[in-house]
Amino acid sequence: MVAAARQPPPKILLTGFEPFDGSAVNPSLQAAQALRGRRIAGHQVVAAALPTVFGASLTALLALLEQHHPVLVLATGQAGGRPAICMERVAINVDDARIPDNAGAQPVDQPVVPGGPAAYFSTLPIKAMRAAVQAQGIPAEVSQTAGTFVCNHVFYGLMHLLAQPRWRGVRGGFVHVPWLPGQGDPSLPLEAIVTGLRAALAAALTHAQDIHEAAGALD
Numbered sequence: 001m002v003a004a005a006r007q008p009p010p011k012i013l014l015t016g017f018e019p020f021d022g023s024a025v026n027p028s029l030q031a032a033q034a035l036r037g038r039r040i041a042g043h044q045v046v047a048a049a050l051p052t053v054f055g056a057s058l059t060a061l062l063a064l065l066e067q068h069h070p071v072l073v074l075a076t077g078q079a080g081g082r083p084a085i086c087m088e089r090v091a092i093n094v095d096d097a098r099i100p101d102n103a104g105a106q107p108v109d110q111p112v113v114p115g116g117p118a119a120y121f122s123t124l125p126i127k128a129m130r131a132a133v134q135a136q137g138i139p140a141e142v143s144q145t146a147g148t149f150v151c152n153h154v155f156y157g158l159m160h161l162l163a164q165p166r167w168r169g170v171r172g173g174f175v176h177v178p179w180l181p182g183q184g185d186p187s188l189p190l191e192a193i194v195t196g197l198r199a200a201l202a203a204a205l206t207h208a209q210d211i212h213e214a215a216g217a218l219d
Contacts, residue, residue, distance in 0.1 A: 122173035
């Protein structure tokens with residue numbers, strides 16, 4: 001009797017960005033690479049690098065979606081100067097770059113998607129994710145802005161893709177991580193960022209809806 005073929009586990013797509021603005025490292029990419037192949041709540045992590053380039057980053061993201069067909073997507077990026085891992089709430093339809101991207105582009109007041117909605121909210125349980133990261137003793141916050149550089153560009157583009165019928169049921173969102181020690185202050189060690197992202201992903205996979213907190217308890 002032939003045994004039934006084992007079904008592969010459902011996939012999580014976890015992305016980080018290439019280094020930019022003259023830096024040799026990007027903690028979002030290093031943390032994503034450290035989690036590549038890990039099993040979290042019965043799901044397998046697929047990790048990938050996105051170029052820190054307007055437009056090309058979304059082309060790469062779409063190719064990854066088509067290749068891996070994940071059930072959940074978490075894009076991550078570096079936010080120098082922030083002291084905590086930040087669960088982003090909202091992406092806005094604006095590209096407005098303070099510095100050039102890695103291809104030299106520096107759009108000003110341009111839409112990510114012409115004619116698209118003004119904003120999209122994360123479809124991940126951001127407060128449950130924050131609580132899970134904090135439970136590991138790692139600083140975590142809910143952030144109300146992902147900026148207007150390539151991080152927000154990817155966050156908005158991801159949510160615009162996931163709003164299409166082709167990707168119905170796939171949840172997604174964005175998390176910013178602090179600098180690594182040596183890049184600047186404040187910072188977090190890579191091990192703490194990896195542990196925090198793992199906890200955040202576990203919470204995202206085990207909470208179909210977000211937790212509700214007492215008014216003012218954590219905000």
